[in-house]
Amino acid sequence: MEESEQLKKIKAGDVRTASRLIRNLEDEIPEAKNALKRIFLHTGKAHVVGITGSPGAGKSTLVDALITSYRKKGDTVGVLAVDPTSPFTGGAILGDRIRMQKHAEDSGVFVRSLATRGALGGLSKAVGDAVHVLDVMGKNLILIETVGAGQQEVDIINHSHTVIVVLVPGMGDDIQAIKAGMMEIADIFVINKADRDGANKLYNELVAMLNMAHEFPGGWRPPIIKIGNCFDAVSFAQSVDKLAATVADHYRCLEETGLLGDRMKRKAMVELGESLRDAILSPILKEMTQSGEMDLFVEKLLKKEADPYTIAEEAARRYLK
Ligand SMILES: Nc1nc2c(ncn2[C@@H]2O[C@H](COP(=O)(O)OP(=O)(O)O)[C@@H](O)[C@H]2O)c(=O)[nH]1
Numbered sequence: 001m002e003e004s005e006q007l008k009k010i011k012a013g014d015v016r017t018a019s020r021l022i023r024n025l026e027d028e029i030p031e032a033k034n035a036l037k038r039i040f041l042h043t044g045k046a047h048v049v050g051i052t053g054s055p056g057a058g059k060s061t062l063v064d065a066l067i068t069s070y071r072k073k074g075d076t077v078g079v080l081a082v083d084p085t086s087p088f089t090g091g092a093i094l095g096d097r098i099r100m101q102k103h104a105e106d107s108g109v110f111v112r113s114l115a116t117r118g119a120l121g122g123l124s125k126a127v128g129d130a131v132h133v134l135d136v137m138g139k140n141l142i143l144i145e146t147v148g149a150g151q152q153e154v155d156i157i158n159h160s161h162t163v164i165v166v167l168v169p170g171m172g173d174d175i176q177a178i179k180a181g182m183m184e185i186a187d188i189f190v191i192n193k194a195d196r197d198g199a200n201k202l203y204n205e206l207v208a209m210l211n212m213a214h215e216f217p218g219g220w221r222p223p224i225i226k227i228g229n230c231f232d233a234v235s236f237a238q239s240v241d242k243l244a245a246t247v248a249d250h251y252r253c254l255e256e257t258g259l260l261g262d263r264m265k266r267k268a269m270v271e272l273g274e275s276l277r278d279a280i281l282s283p284i285l286k287e288m289t290q291s292g293e294m295d296l297f298v299e300k301l302l303k304k305e306a307d308p309y310t311i312a313e314e315a316a317r318r319y320l321k
């Protein structure tokens, strides 16, 4: 497809063209990257919201309900599920699949899943690229669902304006266990399945933790929103509406305090760093692997005949002259 036609179609929200581009980007097809160069110049309009938490915390259920809440207000929504257990990625129980179906019929909603990829920040880059595509499709809200484990939850902040950390009572999700990483990145806390025992304890722990923080940038003290049983449809929808309103409040706060600019700047820096790494490192790795040099170096490292630092410095001198 001709590039400008492709851009036009994606701008018009064409699902097939956008899906194909995202898939080609994941597969690192060069034409897809060329398309992205143009697309990038048209991005930056969407409010990107990261939703992170343990598997089973109810993130996908929340995303589903948030979609409904936003659609009620006429917002368009893009969803990226970066969770191998997510219904979007096929690890679904039947009920979840059926629920998603209703959004699949809605042209104001676009849902994609991203496979968890291997080394070198490949996933983070794939997320960043896909966000651009959803943004250019004209989606007002982009929701990124990630499992809060490993590196991902740290990455999410580099792609989002607003980060929602979803916690559940009594799932070993006590503050100690999740402190590392997730606490600092939360703009909004959700206590999900808050009808369960332990919800108040979790709430009090969060409040105590927030009380210990010395300052909140922009005066934004992360709100804690309790969301009860998803099967209690009316009150669940009300809580989710409240969450959606709080997400909007956060964006307003970012705008009014100038923090939005800081976040955009950080996002741009991360993106440039990832692109540099991709442009510089990938060809070197490829050549070293294909020439068999990589195997030789690894052998030397294992025998302690060489160290990785010197090998890297020499390779850099050789390739970056
Ligand atoms: N009892 C109860 N179950 C819930 C609630 N929210 C989600 N679930 C269930 O918890 C399971 C995991 O939910 P899911 O949204 O897939 O969690 P995720 O792994 O964080 O995306 C599913 O079986 C949901 O039906 C809730 O508020 N109450």
Ligand SMILES: [Mg+2]
Pocket (backbone or CB within 6 Å): 059, 060, 061, 083, 085, 086, 087, 145
């Ligand atoms: Mg999920």
